[in-house]
Amino acid sequence: MTEEQLSKGYEPCEVESKCLDFWEAKHSFTPLQNDEKPTYSIVIPPPNVTGSLHMGHALNLTLQDILCRFARQKGCRVLWVPGTDHAGIATQNVVERALAGEGKTREDLGREAFVDRVWEWKQEYGDKILNQVRKLGASVDWSRLRFTMDDGLSKAVREVFVSLYEQGLIYQGDYIINWCPRCKTALADLEVDHKEKQGGLYSITYPGADGGPGLTVVTTRPETMLGDTGVAVHPEDERYQDFIGKELLLPLTERRIPVLADSHVDSSFGTGCLKITPAHDPNDFEIGRRHGLDSVRVIDADGFMSPEAGAGYAGSDRFECREQVVRDLQELGLLVKQETFQHQVGHCYRCATVVEPSISRQWFVAAKPLAEKAKNAVVNGDAVIYPANWNKLYFDWLDDIRDWCISRQIWWGHQIPAWTCAECRELIVSRQDPESCPQCGNRSLIRDEDVLDTWFSSALWPFSTLGWPEKTWELEAFYPTSVLVTGFDIIFFWVARMMMMGLEFMQEVPFRDIYIHALVRDEQGRKMSKSTGNVIDPLLMIERYGADALRFTLTAFAAMGRDIKLSETRIQGYKHFINKIWNAARFVLMNLKGASGREEWKQARSFSHQYILHELERVKKSVAEALNQYRFNEAAQTLYQFVWHTYCDWYLEMIKPELYARDETGRQAAAACLEKTFSELLILLHPLIPFVTQEIWWRLPGRSGQDLTDIPFPQSRPESENPELEQKMQFFQNTVVAVRNIRSELNINPSLKLNVLIKAEGPDADFLVENTHIIRQLAGIGSLDIDAEAEPPLTAASGVVQGYELFVPLEGVLDFQAEIGRMEKELGKINKNIESLNKKLSNEQFLNKAPAQVVQKEEAKVAELREKLEILEKLRLKFQQIQGQAHA
RNA sequence: AGGCGCGUAGCUCAGGGGUAGAGCACUUGCUUGACGCGCAAGGGGUCAGGAGUUCAAAUCUCCUCGCGCCUACCA
16 A cells, blocks of 8 residues: 555546445444434435436435535434335336337236336336435445335335324315326326416307396416306406396306306406306316306316317317317307417426316315424424525415325325225225225225325335334434435425424424525526436536545535536536545655654644644634534535645645655654644545545555544644644745745746845744745745845845845846836735725724724734835835946 | 525635635746646736615615516416
8 A cells, every 4th residue: 555556646436436335345324223322314305216316416415425424423323314206107107108119008008017017117227316326425324225115115104194084184075186187197286387378368258148248258268168157256346246146158058157256356357257167277166166156077187178068079189179169259259359368377297288177086185284283393493494594485385285185196106095885885094905894894895096196105204214103223213313405496395294294193303404405507507407408417427527526516516595506617626626635645645654643743843733733623623513504615615725725735835845854753743743634634525525535545554444434523632723823824925925926927937946035033033944944945945044134135136024024136137127017016006005094094983983903903904014115115216226327 | 476596706606894705717937756637926806786874885774677496376
């Protein structure tokens, strides 16, 4: 294990698979049963089995993984449960499409064979996304992989269904629901996507029955008039008082329909007359119920007109029928107006077919009582949402929640445990499959064909995955889970429902914290989707840049409450960071020469080591604090800044003289401190970028074969803290930069060693003297003289550092014009600065009202700037004189 | 219609009452014994516009203008 084995650039591919194999073989992520450590648990938001990993998943998993790895470092017993959900409609669609390729339908196979076929599909392709989860480095416990259709979880579903039914919280009823004529199933309200569409607004006159005056209604869906069973006006609409209670003749049919008064009607819209189609409109359904109207279903399950639509229309497609109805009304002269109209049209979220509201017999969960508890849990703080902005959304939805339609007319899913007796029509809902009717003893029972909404099983995920309804030790130890990490788009679908079910069946919230993260979008801020073709495939990114680079990118951009616009160049940028760490490791390793595991780092007393130890304490604190508060981007930024700009740019450069020196004791101490700080840094980085850190860890002396996952978060060392070192470092850096600046702006070749003279005295001078060799190293200096009595050389470039004059003699080389230019530029900056500070300090209000500390600070700044200004002015004058003489 | 969020350097975004920050891009140097996926030195912003609170506003409040998202039964 020596530095020769480290390639010049980091190559993630091999490293990643090696680490994954190692962790899995070692069962690093499987918690032990008999372990006294505090527990930390997360259940994965189960991705859809049909899915493949997208950036949203990648972000979601990265954040959870950081939390889990960090919790392990803090000494917790961590369980992260992986799994997938069965995605009823989506999966059924996938398999049906495959069947269609063979020229078959699911009906051809029959239910049992079809479901077998879906299972086969799941065995073959269902692991795809799990492999992708693995590639990202997610430290889940694979021994506890769960699937919503597993036996255990199915048992939980059944228990919950029956229990809620027994409590009267699940009921069956004829209601209007959203029907997808393509999927041929009911959809919950949430599963309908509303899209703005250009449509028509038609005004149709319904003549009065018995020759009386008629009314003109306004509709976007003329074809539904065939199912009208009434016309409503507002009870206070003066125009129509005489009509209330009268009857109208429904055109194109033989039907007589009543005019009724209902306050739902908006008198100001259209004519103020609303046609009522209880069977095909949710509002009309409600109005119809209030007034006892009949429901006439004129559109069937396939989206075609039913026989009830009348002979002329039955069998035609609903949209074709619309045109036909319009033509027919036109002929009758009853279509009085037709205009274009923008309105929202509901579409199936799985297949985008226009949803048909329709009356049918479905199962519902009475959501109100459950919702109230779910709301209170957040109000009380039993569960906390981060960031808190989402509280309102959560509350609002729960406040006016509607009953949840949970039955789906598909075959793939948990079949509802309800039977009807063929003899006496008794409804049986039971935990065990019944053999005979408890009412009449008949053995001929017909099982309800419907299955449950997939979200019904997802709602149980935090406890069903832990073994419920069995009383397992996992359930005891890990429920409630520590945090749920998810996107805001499923707060309703999933988060709220898990809260309801968790509180109902576990009497406790399913998670203490709810962290809502951003949505990942493309560069233009659009949602990534296959149809727009703007997806960035995380696996491709892993292949190109490594999982660590992808993870770090996502983490760095995961600011709370904001969407992430991702582009490939950013991932590439962070790959450079990973490579930087890798190369820092090469440097460290080639300088350790066996120094390790000893306490010699404490002997490293020089300024550079003291400083880095101090800074490292700050980093430890801020990383821990950031992660504890779910401020992932802050942790990433802190680490990035520290690793690259403090550790590599300064510390590693500063200690080179010590490492290359002859003094073996000093070298050993420096190497030991290098090892100490670098290994702690690797631990801090590990939750964010597990692969590269693990790989480097193995290369550290004495660390071979160690699991970095097991290494605790570095202890804090208050004795290393010393804020004074920050000022010293400032001074040090300013000195080095001043020389570098002269070199750069006067275009002096970097290979030319400069001689530098600094006029300084007191402790500052001592400090410079002590660190002469480091300053020389960093600034490319040949000889450095610190002298209180120094006289400025005649031909020297100059600068001012913390009030001390700094000279770089450039006998015969100095370009006076360039040097004067340099000084003038600097003077300009200082003047501008002083000006703005003076303005502030001459304001009496400021002097009186601002805190003394602030005033002092400003005064000190001015004083320092004035001093610098004076010195520079003097120097410039001198130069101008010299130049004038030269020209004279 | 309501709700939420966003407008900060060319691009992507942090920050958040005390003289503006990062990454990428840009300019100029550089075979400096870890790294050109690099090093060094630079340029670049009246923090969307307006009003208010304050000694002090990019930051807090209100309004306006743009942009995005979510929810909703206006036919």
